[in-house]
Amino acid sequence: MTTSDADIFEELCTLMQPFNTEKVELSLETDISADLNIDSVSVMDFVMEVEDKYDIDIPLNVLSETRTLKDLVAVVRARVEGA
Amino acid sequence: MDLMQKHAHLLERQQKMLQAGLDEVVVCIDRILSPTHAIINGRETVLAGTNNYMGITFAESCIEAGKRALDDFGTGTTGSRVANGTYAMHRELEEELAKFLNRRSVIVFTTGYQANLGMIAGLAGANDTVYLDADSHASIYDGCAVSGAQLVRFRHNDPDNLAKRLARANDEGEGGRLVILEGIYSMYGDRPPLKEFIDVKREYGYTLLLDEAHSFGVLGENGRGVAEEAGLEDEVDFIVGTFSKSIGSIGGFGASDHPLFDLIRYATRAYMFTASPSPSTIATSTAAVRELAQHPEFRDRLRYNSKRLHEGFKDLGLKMCCDVVSPVVAVHVEDEASTVAMWNALLQEGVYVNLALPPGTPNNSCLLRCSVSAAHSDADIDKIIELFGNVVAHRETRAAE
Structure with a gap:
């Protein structure tokens, strides 16, 4: 399965919508927790949507080192390719 | 800053x-x-x-036992269970609980929070993977973090979601797999579909830790919890519980039939590096276990x-x-x-x-x-x-x- 970073970013933005209650404009540099002002549980719930979408597991340990959407794009790509 | x-x-x-x-x-x-x-x-x-x-x-037997313990054994043990903090009464409570739960061995912790920390970090290590329900209590999340294991969160009360994740990982690594469920989830009061989770256990293989904090003393004919209620106790490898709910005191425990279970005492910091429960706490807890058994x-x-x-x-x-x-x-x-x-x-x-x-x-x-x-x-x-x-x-x- 080949997935470009741009495709993944676009998908993440769609999945982020219900969690982005303050309608912050999203970019690769957006800090998922700090810029969107959402709590740690919401971040985990968002990531669960990502996991289901791509049929991958993103362990919470990996998540603790994932700050921006760009970081998350890289995690998703690595996990999809590793699968 | x-x-x-x-x-x-x-x-x-x-x-x-x-x-x-x-x-x-x-x-x-x-x-x-x-x-x-x-x-x-x-x-x-x-x-x-x-x-x-x-x-x-306010049960009379519990209050009397607590007062007697204060008079006879003082206000605190001032020491860890592995040093000077194991009194005969600590062992007596563990034996009484083992009898109540029909388990081979019980380890008492100083609080329920520490019971989860100690049990999870004692069971799972850096090479293992813990699968935890999304709605798990904070003490479970913290125990997972302390363990250093890989942490995979599955959808609340969703055995299929767990199965999918176990299947994905089946060809990965050599480590063990620990699944953590709760008997009653504290916020909504819902129970897990235990039978379906056990079906997944039989298919994919994992070790099950069940936190009966809100169900111990409460569910099942003999108060042993949700696993007793569901008739599936043999499938539960490890139990965690607390004394701060049905027992009306403070403290927690782990229980198991595993022959090596007692080694957790020497392998988990939440047990070793804290003072043991005070004599009056232990005495009231033991009296409360007896009350629950008798009533x-x-x-x-x-x-x-x-x-x-x-x-x-x-x-x-x-x-x-x-x-x-x-x-x-x-x-x-x-x-x-x-x-x-x-x-x-x-x-x-x-x-x-x-x-x-x-x-x-x-x-x-x-x-x-x-x-x-x-x-x-x-x-x-x-x-x-x-x-x-x-x-x-x-x-x-x-x-x-």
Whole structure:
């Protein structure tokens, strides 16, 4: 399965919508927790949507080192390719 | 840099709640009158949010045992279980509990929080993977973090979601796989579909740790918990429980039939690097275990009270968090401001329940959470229902109009 970073970013933005209650404009540099002002549980719930979408597991340990959407794009790509 | 600045947003939230009508952010109980009544802000109040499921906090045998232990053994052990903190009474409690639970061995921890920390970090290591339910208690999340294991979160009460994740990992690594479930989830009061989770266990293989914090002493014919109720105790490898709910004291435990289980005592820091429970705590806990063994009618009474409250709320048309009868009876409220206002109105009318707000709740929900006690009288339950009718159902209807 080949997935470009741009495709993944676009998908993440769609999945982020219900969690982005303050309608912050999203970019690769957006800090998922700090810029969107959402709590740690919401971040985990968002990531669960990502996991289901791509049929991958993103362990919470990996998540603790994932700050921006760009970081998350890289995690998703690595996990999809590793699968 | 001021390290405290990162918490400044909490102050804003507190001020918002005070504006919504709270007297104080944290309730202060002036005097406890009984397991179910207290004086709060000078008013006699029915306690409907204390997790005191068996209403055992004033049982004569427990209080007598606690007083005797204070007289005979002093105020504290001043030491760890692995140094000077193991008294004969600590072992006696472990034996009494093992008998109650029908397990080979029990390890007592100083608090329920530490029981989860100690058990999870004792079982899982850096090469293992822990699969935890999304709605797990904070002590489970913290135990997982301390363990250093890979942490995979699966959808709440969803055995298929767990199976999918186990299947994905099947060809990965050599480490063990620990799945953690709870007997009753504390916020909504729902139980896990244990049989379906066990089917997944048989298919994919994992070690099961079941946290019976809210179900130990409460569910099952003999009070052994949700696994006894479901007839699946043989499939549960390790149990965690607490003394701060059905036992009415403080402390926690792990239990298992595993022949090496007692080695956890020398392998987990939450057990070794803390003082053991005080003599009076141990004595009251042991007396309470005996009370629970001798009085199955407490569980009948709790079931009866839970059913009455559950049905009373349902008749009011409240949005129930859980559709089976459970000693945790929680209802959804639309938004944070009205939840705070309703909670405050209930308190002023003389009923204390739990105010539960995100992020401590599933799905960002706002809840009014009751926990039922075997010690509640019919009049207490009637009062709770009546006030929820006046405060919650009435306001929701008005809002809808």
